[in-house]
Amino acid sequence: MSRYCNVRKLYLILPGIIITIQCVAQFGGKRSYEFLNVPSSARMAGLGAVNVSLANRDVNFFFSNPALVTDSLAGVASAGYTFYVGDIGQSVFAYAHDFKNIGTVSFGVQHVGYGEIQGYDATGQETGSFKSGETALVISKSHTVGVFTFGVNLKGVFSSIAGYRSSAMLVDMGGTFRHPKQDLTIGLVIKNVGFVLSEYSGTSETSIPFDVQTGVTFKPEHMPIRISMTAYNLAKGNAYDDPNEEEDDPGTLGKMMQHVNFGAEILFHKNVNAVIGYNVLKQTELKTENHGGGITFGLSLKIKTFDVAISRTGYNVSQASYGFTVAADLNRMIFKKKTL
Numbered sequence: 001m002s003r004y005c006n007v008r009k010l011y012l013i014l015p016g017i018i019i020t021i022q023c024v025a026q027f028g029g030k031r032s033y034e035f036l037n038v039p040s041s042a043r044m045a046g047l048g049a050v051n052v053s054l055a056n057r058d059v060n061f062f063f064s065n066p067a068l069v070t071d072s073l074a075g076v077a078s079a080g081y082t083f084y085v086g087d088i089g090q091s092v093f094a095y096a097h098d099f100k101n102i103g104t105v106s107f108g109v110q111h112v113g114y115g116e117i118q119g120y121d122a123t124g125q126e127t128g129s130f131k132s133g134e135t136a137l138v139i140s141k142s143h144t145v146g147v148f149t150f151g152v153n154l155k156g157v158f159s160s161i162a163g164y165r166s167s168a169m170l171v172d173m174g175g176t177f178r179h180p181k182q183d184l185t186i187g188l189v190i191k192n193v194g195f196v197l198s199e200y201s202g203t204s205e206t207s208i209p210f211d212v213q214t215g216v217t218f219k220p221e222h223m224p225i226r227i228s229m230t231a232y233n234l235a236k237g238n239a240y241d242d243p244n245e246e247e248d249d250p251g252t253l254g255k256m257m258q259h260v261n262f263g264a265e266i267l268f269h270k271n272v273n274a275v276i277g278y279n280v281l282k283q284t285e286l287k288t289e290n291h292g293g294g295i296t297f298g299l300s301l302k303i304k305t306f307d308v309a310i311s312r313t314g315y316n317v318s319q320a321s322y323g324f325t326v327a328a329d330l331n332r333m334i335f336k337k338k339t340l
Helices: 002-021 042-046 059-063 251-257 280-286 330-335
Strands: 076-083 089-099 103-120 126-145 148-161 164-178 184-198 211-218 225-231 260-269 272-279 295-303 306-314 320-329
Touching: 042 059, 042 076, 042 272, 042 295, 042 306, 042 320, 059 076, 059 089, 059 103, 059 126, 059 148, 059 320, 076 330, 260 280, 272 280, 320 330
Parallel strands: none
Antiparallel strands: 076 089, 076 320, 089 103, 103 126, 126 148, 148 164, 164 184, 184 211, 211 225, 225 260, 260 272, 272 295, 295 306, 306 320
């Protein structure tokens, strides 16, 4: 009985956690494994959390679109951590390696820990604390043919909530088109196609967070800025469901804009870049009466073989998350461009 109450208590808490830590989740926690939509790096968080067209900039970007990491990032390893509310946090590790016979393959681990949660029985008495978390193990492969790059992610997803566990096997399929003369990239990805391997319990029904995303990234000639626009949640007609039904109808255009994320990379120097993002859906979900939300920004510095990125994601006037990612070119440090 106490175990059941622990799980029930956690399900009351998790929707609030998910809304706080991720940038693209719905209210109410209608789907499982929503942590897969949390940005994988500080740079991605600074861009507004959703981008499928900024190619060869960050080894972590294969989490968003497997076609975004190609041979130019082979040998790059990355580690990052994001601080959310309380002791909730996300750890991400990524690495791309050039294998002699098959080309570049990327590997990644994404883990979200929800911290320690107090359990209660049916009478409200404490039954002890427990920890919960979710993990994705990812292997990715991309292949370039002319101006097109195609990629596939294979993901093993594992969730543990108060002793109840669920797992799934999912696939992402993505592609990009790079203009042969202009700095223009168009991306498309179909995310989280697959099946549940095991349910939390005999009566639970796990729903996979399927999504279709597309976007474009363009750098105007002679301007130190790269602009991205990404459409996501395209598998759903209405991206935002107001749980209180107090919002005015945003109209057709407003509903369309809730599927859009804007991001920009400001190129101050070849070793110093800033990013900024605006997520319309997040602004709608998390704004307060007198303050907006949805604004993100970050900064990246390249120091010899290291690339350091930090980000701040502002949910509203009082809450924000902070991300930190460090990447290193192991070709220059260890492998010296040798392949296996």
